[in-house]
Amino acid sequence: MARIPVVTSFGGINAAGRSSGHHGYRRMVIDALDEAAAQETWRSLAAIMNIQGDITAEIRRYIEAHTLVRKLEPQYFDASNxxxxxxxxxxxxxxxxxxxxxxxxxxxxxxxxxxxxxxxxxxxxxxxxxxxxxxxxxxxDLAAKAAGQLPTGFEPQALYAARSHPRGLQMALYAASDAVGHLGLDWQVIADRVPADTISLYAGSALSQVDTHGNGGALSSRYQGKRITSKQVTLGLAEMPADFVNAYVLGNLGASGHNMGAC
Missing domain, CATH: 3.30.70 (Alpha-Beta Plaits)
Incomplete structure (x- = not known):
């Protein structure tokens, strides 16, 4: 049996923080961590939440209240209206x-x-x-008012020229950058040795991009007396995260796509 070398990396962002460095996992079990590991995770969360200064008890309480599953924050979705x-x-x-x-x-x-x-x-x-x-x-006034949300203060569109990108695409771009950055190798080293048409990327969402910049806006604009834009139609595609990262971030020519399923 041939032995194939596999280099793996992971990255991304969710309600618990960054996936890379296991910070997201550590946030969920932070009460069971030793002080040094917990402090490292608090600092990671503070950095992406744009919190300056030392990690005081007050800042810890703020981070605890503004990560993980929590009451929907009105800047994302006003569940009471x-x-x-x-x-x-x-x-x-x-x-x-x-x-x-x-x-x-x-x-x-x-x-x-x-x-x-x-x-x-x-x-x-x-x-x-x-x-x-x-x-x-x-x-x-909706009965359900809690959900997983990105840590308060973290806005992926502020990290690059988003140009009305759906939030799911913004998160995918951040995840790809985070994963490549923690690969352990400079991406150019890989690109110099692997042909661009043999690198593939698979990513997507079963619900496609459904905020106002994607299919959500395309489907609701007429009912709100607004115009549908060509950006909403193209950026709303379910496979857009894979296509965008593959072409515009990594510069690959290989296959891209996604898997969609009910479960």
Whole structure:
């Protein structure tokens, strides 16, 4: 049997901190670590959370409260005011329902029962004399308000020119850089010896990129009265982390892809 040398490395970021150096694992078991190992993990977390100075007891409490699974922080998602559309059935009373509207905001196909009276070149008055349905933006207080989130203060898009990248792609780029940086070899040493078309990269998400910069924005923009952008469509692809890292970070020409499954 041939013996094949295997060089491995890992890196990334999650709610517990950096994967490299086992800091993420150490954060989860930090109460069982000796003081030296725990202090090293506190310093690692403080660095990515942009916390300056010595690791005092107060800073430890702050890091504990802003890592791992915790209450959703509103800068990521406001669970007490989740935006959705409430459907209203409107019925005119003794008089028609009237409101003024910029001409450019008129629907391309006027609903039945709408009367339009020009007020000037840019504004019209809409009169609705029949029952109709409308959607009004509303906020819902969700029952579930906790989730795993990146350590507070760590923003991967601040580390490079993100250009409206979905957050999943930002995390994948950070993970690739972290893993390559902890390989034990300079990447150029490998690139000089291994042909670019024989290096492959596999990464992706079963849900694709679903924040506002990816498929989430592409699917919700029309319902919010916004325009879909070409970036949302392309950056929303499930395999985009693999393709992006392969081509633009490592400069490879080999295969890229991902595995998707229910479990």
């Amino acid at each position: 989740a935006i959705w559309n409430r459907k209203l059935a409107l019925r005119p009373g003794d008089h028609a329902i009237c409101f003024d509207l910029p001409r450019r905001d008129l629907p391309d196909q006027l609903p039945e029962g709408w009367g339009i009276d020009p007020l000037d070149e840019k504004t019209v008055r809409v009169s609705i004399e029949k029952p109709c349905e409308m959607y009004v933006q509303d906020g819902r």
